[in-house]
Amino acid sequence: MTGRPVGGGAVKAFPVARSEARLLVPALMFIALVVAAVASLGTPLITSVATSFHVSLAGAQWTLTVALLSGAVATPVLGRRGAGPHRRATILATLAVVVAGSALTVLPLPFAWLPAGGAAQGVGLGLTALMMGVARDHLPEEHGAAVIALISVVSIIGAGVGYPLAALLAEFGGVRAAHGLGLVVTAAALLTAWRSVPEAPEGRSAHWTWQARSPWPPHCSWCCSSPANGLCGAGTDSFEQAVAAHKSAAYQEALVALSDGVERDFRIVEGID
Known part of the structure; x- marks a missing residue:
């Protein structure tokens, strides 16, 4: 199995062992699910944020808008960075940023820190393409295409899963409790990536x-x-x-x-x- 041509030759991808592949596939699914769900946490919480922080609805909506904006900016940047030999480091660093942003949304800080944390969480939206790249390079060709399709579907499911969970937690525990769920699952995603995501194949370069x-x-x-x-x-x-x-x-x-x-x-x- 060969990867895409970079730097004058084809990049030789190395599928992981069968036992490792069993762990890699759910890890990729979990990370894609988490980043999508966390980035959409602000959607059902806009009214609760406006009430809890005594801000206007227009101001509260920025907790969602800024996450989508940062995701739109981060996606091509991470895609370029992740196309090279430092894809694993890019994934881990991005998840660390998402975890830090989730922590900002949980800590008892002024309202301005809430959209700042949302912006950091939105950066994780750029990881979906990197998860697909990992599947392409490290899974057997006959399974890679199916896993890439599943990652795409899971990322959509993640946005839908976050809505009812965030609304339920906000109803019983407040806005901080809903964002606390985001902190827990993003920390779990970071640990999962550290344990499961392999290095990029040798010879890969992003310099086109x-x-x-x-x-x-x-x-x-x-x-x-x-x-x-x-x-x-x-x-x-x-x-x-x-x-x-x-x-x-x-x-x-x-x-x-x-x-x-x-x-x-x-x-x-x-x-x-």
Whole structure:
């Protein structure tokens, strides 16, 4: 089983042992469920927050809005960071941020700390894609696709599960009790990730760059290159070199591995002297 081409070659993924796979799959499901549920905790608590902290409903709504905003910002950042060799460290650090944010929502602090904690919790929404990456690289190919689909479904279920639990706890124990549940499950998710999430496969790199080239000289007009391989345009100083790069075995391997995962617009234009 091979991973996606990075740095001039294919990344060789190593499926974990069967016994480890049995633990890895529920661990990935649990983490995806937790981050989705915790990020949505603020939805049923808006009225309770407004009442408990004596703020307007508009102000209380920021406890949810800021979590969604931070998740939208964090998702592409974590995806880029997690595509490299430091995926495990990225997952653990992100979960640590979520745990810290959950602690802020539980401690008896002024209202301003509540949306701050919600923002930290929202960062965890970016972990869903990283869980899929772990499944792709470390599970057998015949099971990886099914697990990735389940992670996607579980992340949606997590948002729905958080609603009734948070509302029930807020009814009997107040806002802090509802957020206390978030602290407990995020701490459990951090421990689960530390015990179960493996390191990224060797050879993985996140350093892809796009280089703009002028259409007037005899170069490629737009060229995609990885610093380590010189594919499709880095240093193509002639029409013949561009054609040779396009026909190279390394580029053809990249086409097969990427398949329909990206849209390609490869143009070779011979310049006019």
